Amino acid sequence: MPTEFKKEWKGAASVPENLPSIAHHVGRVVGASFDPENLGIRIKTQVGETLDLTATEDQVDRALALRAATVIAVAVEHGASHRLLIVQDANEPIDQSTRDIAVFERWSGLLEQLAK
Known part of the structure; x- marks a missing residue:
């Protein structure tokens, strides 16, 4: 029996104007x-802007x-907040996550079988 897909429309999607970036x-x-209640660092950027960033102790x-x-x-920026x-x-190159690589390595055998 073939898989059937059903379309369902719930209305227009909206995105908030002030999303974190x-x-x-x-x-x-x-x-x-x-x-302890306000850990953070201050950075003066190359363009002369001074930013206060909340941070962990490490x-x-x-x-x-x-x-x-x-x-x-x-940093994650949301309005005036910088984390x-x-x-x-x-x-140094920015550290890259190896999570995707680990997931693909773990499932590579199954993915190869599904591709056949």
Whole structure:
């Protein structure tokens, strides 16, 4: 018996105007906050903008270790809020997730059989 697909229309989809986005900033670490309720770093970007990014304790420590270098900061931005995801030396390639690779390796045998 062939698979049957059914179309169902629920109405128009809408997307909120102010969605979070991922941003990459290049600059120098110029400050850090160790307040347990407000951990974060401050970066002065190459275009002269100063950003305050909330961060974890490990990220603050990493940023301080890189304060003499130009860094790349990858952050989630939502309105005026900036949440640090990655901070690293700008001369290093950005770490790539290996999750997709691990999933495909685990399921490669089955995927090959399904392709036949």
